[in-house]
Amino acid sequence: MACINADGALTEAATTLMKVIIDHHSLEEVASITDIPLYLVRATARDLIDTGLAFEKDGSFYLTDLGSEKLKQTVA
Amino acid sequence: MTELNGNQTGYGLPRLGEPAPDFEAVTTQGTLRLSDFKGSWLILFSHPADFTPVCTTEFVTFTEIYPELKKRNVQLLGLSIDSVYSHIGWIRNIEEKLGVKVPFPIIADLNKEVATKYGMIMPGESKTETSRCVFFIDPDGKLRAMIYYPLTTGRNMQEILRVVDALQTTDKHQVATPANWKPGDKVIVPAPNTASMAEQRVNDKSLEVIDWYLSKKVL
Missing domain, CATH: 3.40.30.10 (Glutaredoxin)
Known part of the structure; x- marks a missing residue:
């Protein structure tokens, strides 16, 4: 589940996850809140980290400044 | 041809009880x-x-x-x-x-x-x-x-579900499952591995003891 579409916009799944990650949840909590299978949450979170949109610290996930900006653009 | 487990080549099979090959x-x-x-x-x-x-x-x-x-x-x-x-x-x-x-x-x-x-x-x-x-x-x-x-x-999907149920039942209750077992059926209690445990087993009234090595129980 890539987090960025070919046109550079966030995918729907990435947007859903980022809206929850913004509250600094663990991936297990994100899966529970979004009802997205944990394996997909993990894969998408990995994509978000690889693309510089999120980072992990002490088991919780946070959006980077770039991620926050991208999310704002998407939901605006 | 791919090397598997460090000492096997060819179309090798993974082994039960070992970590599944990563990918x-x-x-x-x-x-x-x-x-x-x-x-x-x-x-x-x-x-x-x-x-x-x-x-x-x-x-x-x-x-x-x-x-x-x-x-x-x-x-x-x-x-x-x-x-x-x-x-x-x-x-x-x-x-x-x-x-x-x-x-x-x-x-x-x-x-x-x-x-x-x-x-x-x-x-x-x-x-x-x-x-x-x-x-x-x-x-x-x-x-x-x-x-x-x-x-x-x-494939038989009911068999796939049955295997999942059997594996999960084994993990949860430390039992084995007999031939054609399905959820709700009696399960097999592990056989005793000493003579004294075998003696205890034949006198265990909580189990259906067919013989010392074959005992069943309801979960």
Whole structure:
């Protein structure tokens, strides 16, 4: 589940996850809140980290400044 | 030909009770790793090819049992030696023609990397297609059961559910399950391994003791 579409916009799944990650949840909590299978949450979170949109610290996930900006653009 | 376990070459098979071979693979739901499934059971299964009749009936029936598998904390992951575009076209075709939306990811194993690690290719049957293999991987990533079917024989989904139930029952209650066991049936208590335990066993009124080595109980 890539987090960025070919046109550079966030995918729907990435947007859903980022809206929850913004509250600094663990991936297990994100899966529970979004009802997205944990394996997909993990894969998408990995994509978000690889693309510089999120980072992990002490088991919780946070959006980077770039991620926050991208999310704002998407939901605006 | 791929080296397996450091000392095997060829189309080797993984072994029960050992860690399932690790992988990172392109799927219809993006790039997934075996470790993404940690914490849940995983049924990794292969099919010979997209847009083929028996496989299509299997995908419909795998989708039918998917809700039951989810209740048991089991995820499904398909695989064949086809491109992700072929997979996407096929599952869209299944939805269009049969009204069934396939909810689980499918590995596009064009380089046969995962298929070779798991011994899914049976050269005597086909060198270019995977046979109908089913691997039951537990939440710790250990391979717990394998079933292999030939190209011509579609799988029995009730047997797949039954194996999941049996494995989970064994883990939960430290028991074994007899032939043709299904949930609700009596289970087998591990046989005693000393003479004194055998003596105790034949006098155990809490069990159905057929003999010291064969005892059953209701869960």
